[in-house]
Amino acid sequence: MTVLVTGAAGFIGFSAARALLQRGEPVLGIDNLNDYYDVRLKEARLAELRKHGDFRFQKLDVADWDGMMAVAKANPGIDRMVHLAAQAGVRHAMVDPMSYMRSNLDGHVILLEVARRLEGLKHIAYASTSSVYGDSKAMPFSIHDPVDKPRSLYAATKRGGELISLAYSQLFGIPMTGLRFFTVYGPWGRPDMAAWLFAAAIIEGRPLQLFNSGKMERDFTYIDDIVFGILAALDRIPALDAEGRRHALYNLGNNAPEDLRRFLAIIEQTCGRKAIIENLPMQPGDVVKNNADITESRRDLGYEPRTPIDVGLPNFIKWYRDFYGK
Numbered sequence: 001m002t003v004l005v006t007g008a009a010g011f012i013g014f015s016a017a018r019a020l021l022q023r024g025e026p027v028l029g030i031d032n033l034n035d036y037y038d039v040r041l042k043e044a045r046l047a048e049l050r051k052h053g054d055f056r057f058q059k060l061d062v063a064d065w066d067g068m069m070a071v072a073k074a075n076p077g078i079d080r081m082v083h084l085a086a087q088a089g090v091r092h093a094m095v096d097p098m099s100y101m102r103s104n105l106d107g108h109v110i111l112l113e114v115a116r117r118l119e120g121l122k123h124i125a126y127a128s129t130s131s132v133y134g135d136s137k138a139m140p141f142s143i144h145d146p147v148d149k150p151r152s153l154y155a156a157t158k159r160g161g162e163l164i165s166l167a168y169s170q171l172f173g174i175p176m177t178g179l180r181f182f183t184v185y186g187p188w189g190r191p192d193m194a195a196w197l198f199a200a201a202i203i204e205g206r207p208l209q210l211f212n213s214g215k216m217e218r219d220f221t222y223i224d225d226i227v228f229g230i231l232a233a234l235d236r237i238p239a240l241d242a243e244g245r246r247h248a249l250y251n252l253g254n255n256a257p258e259d260l261r262r263f264l265a266i267i268e269q270t271c272g273r274k275a276i277i278e279n280l281p282m283q284p285g286d287v288v289k290n291n292a293d294i295t296e297s298r299r300d301l302g303y304e305p306r307t308p309i310d311v312g313l314p315n316f317i318k319w320y321r322d323f324y325g326k
């Protein structure tokens, strides 16, 4: 029994892998360690995971067909997968579009082809995103909403991953659960996201960029809540639906949208310093608000977000200061 975790050196992959190891599960981690952000942070996360006996790691691209097939052959004991490897980020898709096609579409199909070849495979939990809802005005976003108006290539590729999963669960009977994460933050977080960008700039006394004067709302979701949701989803194989598929989708959000300006104020307060703000217009691809309807996640997964930003942000900033000695 082994759980394959893709994107294991990433923010959420590392956090999920650590939780799996802590509950005694053998984990095989895969990551291509790309340089979208500082590779030393990814390596530091892997060093943490290596402190656990049952962790193995392979540096590999999920879109490398031969490499991934070799993983399937060498590890017939993989019985579950947590698929988190992806090219993330809404804005970067305008800089390097093909990295989204390769990691999020080719990589997704190849992972499912690996799954087809693993006889003992029981379930795949995979990452999707709140970005699939685009700029929908129907709040909160429900998994029953139409999601056919993506505002970025990132959102389009992640929606593509959901549709590919639906097809594979139908064609090959692979049970799968897609998880739409909402703006995740916390210790070991991602350097391209607001919590990190704001805290780093304030601590270093640099100006920070605030889009749309901070007039945005996000369901900022703490990493521990997300990890609870991932493990609960992994442990629950979806029931067979009327069309013969075992496929489910869940929102994992905080269900409490916060004004970005309050988010920034808590960071300022925790750091004990005011931000130097450079106001910029709304960025293409960005959305004004997101808010998760978590009715089904509560009902089926027992998911209940427990960490408000007043607690989560100070936790993150403490980790950041310890990690960088600042």
Ligand SMILES: NC(=O)c1ccc[n+]([C@@H]2O[C@H](COP(=O)([O-])OP(=O)(O)OC[C@H]3O[C@@H](n4cnc5c(N)ncnc54)[C@H](O)[C@@H]3O)[C@@H](O)[C@H]2O)c1
Residues within 6 Å of the ligand: 006, 007, 008, 009, 010, 011, 012, 013, 030, 031, 032, 033, 034, 042, 060, 061, 062, 063, 083, 084, 085, 086, 087, 088, 089, 102, 103, 107, 127, 128, 129, 130, 180, 181, 182, 183, 184, 185, 190
């Ligand atoms: N962090 C969020 O707020 C958020 C929100 C919605 C969805 N997601 C999704 O959650 C997942 C994890 O995101 P994260 O925040 O941990 O990002 P991350 O960038 O920290 O982690 C992704 C990891 O995948 C690896 N990777 C990328 N392409 C790969 C490839 N082709 N082959 C192998 N490894 C590859 C990267 O090196 C990285 O370590 C992604 O699927 C992302 O789309 C994240």
